[in-house]
Amino acid sequence: MNRRLTPQPLSVEASPLPLKNDIGNGLPCTYARFTEPAFPGVDPYAAYARGRADWRFVELPGDHDGIISVPGPVAALLESLGA
Numbered sequence: 001m002n003r004r005l006t007p008q009p010l011s012v013e014a015s016p017l018p019l020k021n022d023i024g025n026g027l028p029c030t031y032a033r034f035t036e037p038a039f040p041g042v043d044p045y046a047a048y049a050r051g052r053a054d055w056r057f058v059e060l061p062g063d064h065d066g067i068i069s070v071p072g073p074v075a076a077l078l079e080s081l082g083a
Contacts, residue, residue, distance in 0.1 A: 001068055030056040030081055032074070034066040 023029070031049030033042070042064075050057045058077060062070030 005065070005068075024055075028056070028081075029054070030058065030077075032066070032077060033057070033059045034062045034064055034070075035059050036061050036063060039064045 029049075029052070031046065033046050033049075046057075049055050060066055060070065060073045060077065062073065067074050
């Protein structure tokens, strides 16, 4: 798996993303924050999500690549969202 990982492009942070609808488009939203170690680069996004009363905010163990480093908790979260 590691051989397939690539750095995140800078354009993700530098290019605006025009949206035609509200974030989530009226659907339930969940923000998953990986905490081991904390990744300060996402602090503004986590703060936004935590401040939304209509969003679910969860913290999971694992690093920023949590889908690789802790797939079990990620899978459990995804299963709970589909229930």
